Amino acid sequence: MLKNYMGIINLDENEDRIRELTRHRPLASVPIAGRYRIIDFILSNMTNAGIDNIGIFTKMNSRSLMDHLSNGRPWDLNRKIEGLRVFNFSENDPVYDDIHNFSNNMEYFTYSRQQYVIVAPSYMICNIDYHKLAKYHEDSENDITIVYKKVNDADRSFYKCDVLNIYNGDRIASVGENIGTYKEANICMETYVMKKELFMEIVYDCVRTGRCRKLKKAIYSSLDRYSVGAYDFVGYLKCVNSLYSYYKANMDFLNPRVNKEIFFDQSPIYTKTKDESPTKYTNDSHVVNSIVASGCVIEGYVENCVISRKVHIAKGAVLKDCIILQNCEIGPNAKLSNIITDKYVKIEGDKELKGDKDIPLVIERERNL
The missing domain is CATH 2.160.10.10 (Hexapeptide repeat proteins)
Structure with a gap:
């Protein structure tokens, strides 16, 4: 159980290409797979790993998300100490500036008892075992570990996602953007593992120097400064960053193999329960x-x-x-x-x-x- 890790769900996703469904709600609370919301997957991944201190950094217009999360009870996060915390009191749009969202709430990190942080977005749909990720990070002694997946459909999927250029197996040379010209790519899942002190150091440095206003950009621009490794995720992955990818993700759940892997093979995906009669x-x-x-x-x-x-x-x-x-x-x-x-x-x-x-x-x- 990852009791020494705190989870940060950073809702800095660009919603321009799925605006039909995000006009009145954040992407994280868009319904998916019949009875779930997009945020349920990352939230369940973290709680299944035993992470019981989770902060969600969201944006304005989050009424539907707050209604869905309620007190965090479906994920066993309704606790007096730690549990689920939501931060959406900022004038900064996290699409362009999440550093100040973090710095304005730095007391949350300062007084938490955990040593490590896992920072992840909501729109990467998968069922990942964070125990394996944490073990890899600690054994490799990396300053920062970035999760990625090797895909062979980058020309059709994962458009506009970050792409890792890797050498020596798990070292990151640079980070680019998928523009759909090649089939094979190392898609960055925008999930970062590091010590809490390093996370706070990066945020403070960005605020002090003004060199970056996005956490991921600060990490990408510091590949020569820190030891940054890459963790290869081998399961199902779909990035819901457009209307097409949202439609495809729902259709993928009709595939028995994908449905079994996501909902049954590993740990369960939880959601807010509603007492409804059978269909x-x-x-x-x-x-x-x-x-x-x-x-x-x-x-x-x-x-x-x-x-x-x-x-x-x-x-x-x-x-x-x-x-x-x-x-x-x-x-x-x-x-x-x-x-x-x-x-x-x-x-x-x-x-x-x-x-x-x-x-x-x-x-x-x-x-x-």
Whole structure:
């Protein structure tokens, strides 16, 4: 159990390419896989490793995230000492400046009893064993360890992600950006392990000198100053940094191999529980290779879809390759293909909506101003 580690979830992700779903919520609280939120994966990874002091550095417009996290009880983090802490009281947008977010809350780090920190984003979807990562970091005696994954689909996935250029097996020569020109790449998972004192030193140095306003940029620019190693993660990974990658991640969960690895093979993924009745399937319904959460009423045809809680799909409706978020209503004889609906969307009967597997169509609900 990593009792000597504290977890820092840094929500500094750029949301420009998934703005359809993040207009009114942070990326971390976007629903995924039927009943989860994106932040559930990293939060569960940390708690499964026994990390019981976790700080989430978020941004403004975080009402839905705060509602989902509540007091941290689903992750066993509702404690009087340490547990879950959320910091979102800053004028700085962490996309451009997370250093000052950290420096403004430095007392949190100063008075924590842990010796090491693991800093990670929310949008890297995986089920990683932090015990192995911590052991590698301590045995290698690196100042900083960066987690990465070797991929062979960088031309289609992981666009705009950081790429590590590695030599001697696990030494980092430089860090670039994936622009989709090569299939193979070492994708940086933006997960960093170091001693807490070093983390604080980097933050103070950036504030004092003004040389960097982002933690990861400060690390990348100090490869000759610190001993920086690379840890190779070999499991499933999806970076949800665009509408396409979000759609692909949900579709991947319909693959039994991926679903088993993420949710069953290793440690469980926890989420906020809701007391809903079981989903009702009528005699007219037909469901094929889909994830359907609780509280739904299914009367139509559903194929290769991810259906969230409390969704009503009326008789005669046909849904293929769709992601339907919670509390939606799909009217009689409606036909949907490659569609993503936000929460509380109502599709009238006999409507026919069609997107593309590479460019899914997003239906947003009307909001009263």
